[in-house]
Amino acid sequence: MAGDGGKSTNQPHTGAQHHAKITTDQGMPLKKIVTVGVVAAVLGGGALWWLNRAGEDNKLNMLFSSGEVRNISTVNGQRGDITLSDGSKLSIGPATKLVIIPKYNELYRGVKVEGTANFDVKASSGVPLEVRAGGAVLVIDEGTFVVRGYADEGEAFFKLVSGTGELRSKGERRQVTGPVSVRISKDSTMADADADAVAVATSWADGKVVFKGALLKDVLPQFNKYYAMTLQVTDEALLARPVTMEADLDSKQKAITALEASAFVKFSYDGSKQILKDNPAAAAKAAAKKD
Numbered sequence: 001m002a003g004d005g006g007k008s009t010n011q012p013h014t015g016a017q018h019h020a021k022i023t024t025d026q027g028m029p030l031k032k033i034v035t036v037g038v039v040a041a042v043l044g045g046g047a048l049w050w051l052n053r054a055g056e057d058n059k060l061n062m063l064f065s066s067g068e069v070r071n072i073s074t075v076n077g078q079r080g081d082i083t084l085s086d087g088s089k090l091s092i093g094p095a096t097k098l099v100i101i102p103k104y105n106e107l108y109r110g111v112k113v114e115g116t117a118n119f120d121v122k123a124s125s126g127v128p129l130e131v132r133a134g135g136a137v138l139v140i141d142e143g144t145f146v147v148r149g150y151a152d153e154g155e156a157f158f159k160l161v162s163g164t165g166e167l168r169s170k171g172e173r174r175q176v177t178g179p180v181s182v183r184i185s186k187d188s189t190m191a192d193a194d195a196d197a198v199a200v201a202t203s204w205a206d207g208k209v210v211f212k213g214a215l216l217k218d219v220l221p222q223f224n225k226y227y228a229m230t231l232q233v234t235d236e237a238l239l240a241r242p243v244t245m246e247a248d249l250d251s252k253q254k255a256i257t258a259l260e261a262s263a264f265v266k267f268s269y270d271g272s273k274q275i276l277k278d279n280p281a282a283a284a285k286a287a288a289k290k291d
Contacts, residue, residue: 060110060130063101070100074115077228088129091118093204095150095225116148118205121163128165133158135188140165143178146202152221156184157193157201204249211243216263216276219243223259227252231267234277238265 063069072092074080080092086105092098096115101108105124113133121129123142131138134149134156143163149156158167160178167174170188181202183193196212203210209226211219217239223229226249233239245262247255256267264283265276 060101060108063103063108063110064099064112064132066102068102070102070104072098072100075228076225086124086127086129087122089120091205093117093148094228113147113149115150116146116202116204118144118146120144134184136167136169136184136190138165138167138176145178146205148201149184150225154186157198158182158184159193159198159202203246207249208246209249209255210246211262214243215239216241216243216265219259219263223255227255229256229274231274231276233265234275238263238276238278241265 072080072082074092074094074096076095078094082090082092082098084090084100084104086109090098090111093116096113096117098117099112099114101110104110105127107127109124109127109129111129111131113131119129119131121140121142121144126141128139128141131140131147133147136149136156136158138145138147138158138160140160140163143165144161145163146159146161147157158176159181160176162178164175164177167176167182167190169184169190172190174182174190176182181193181195181198183191183197185191199210200212200214204226209222211222216233220231220233220239223231229252241263243259243262245255245258247258259265259276260267260279260282263276264279264286266279266282268275268277
């Protein structure tokens with residue numbers, strides 16, 4: 001699939017050259033001159049590196065803002081697969097928008113994810129791939145990972161399955177090697193991600209929908225994303241019920257059955273409306289099993 005581009009960062013290497021005979025009319029000792037020169041060279045090299053890195057970021061910012069970007073989108077209940085020009089394979093989750101920079105893999109490789117996607121990144125002549133999502137950036141040469149960053153969820157997750165890269169967010173940089181999972185909070189700070197939260201966020205990539213102790217009010221929007229089902233409750237008190245379940249992403253029926261069993265609700269239609277109502281019999285049956 002035709003794409004649009006990425007460029008490797010050229011990091012300047014600096015070195016201090018010193019002549020055997022150096023004189024100064026201030027009479028500063030040669031040793032001090034050499035020391036000052038080395039320190040200046042090191043500091044200068046670091047400054048140049050950061051300027052170079054900032055320049056690379058600015059170029060990518062311009063490419064992401066270009067009118068020639070390539071947009072690929074899915075809607076609720078829809079997924080897709082694409083192969084980029086470098087051979088990298090992406091599985092796109094539901095309700096997701098990908099932004100691919102112009103001339104991908106010519107000088108730069110860059111993809112922005114608004115939603116969720118599963119990446120299998122192939123190496124490309126030393127040109128790293130930069131993936132942006134949820135206020136963070138993962139820079140990686142080769143590897144597999146799942147990223148999730150929906151605007152309405154207020155947090156993002158990077159689950160690196162294999163490979164080594166650098167995760168950047170709000171002045172923070174972290175070297176990461178898979179397997180590792182990182183959560184990006186609303187203010188763009190990083191933290192090691194809780195295993196249950198990662199499973200809920202990324203299990204779709206393994207063909208599953210997972211909830212662990214989530215309130216029904218938070219589960220319903222996810223059902224809309226994954227299954228394109230707009231579920232409504234007959235009693236708002238039901239929204240406070242906890243839901244712990246696992247279901248196949250490809251089966252609405254199995255998902256509804258699992259939701260009914262966990263939240264003690266019953267699915268039905270009211271005309272064209274998809275309704276969840278209380279199911280006290282299911283709750284009583286579950287209580288009896290515990291006894």
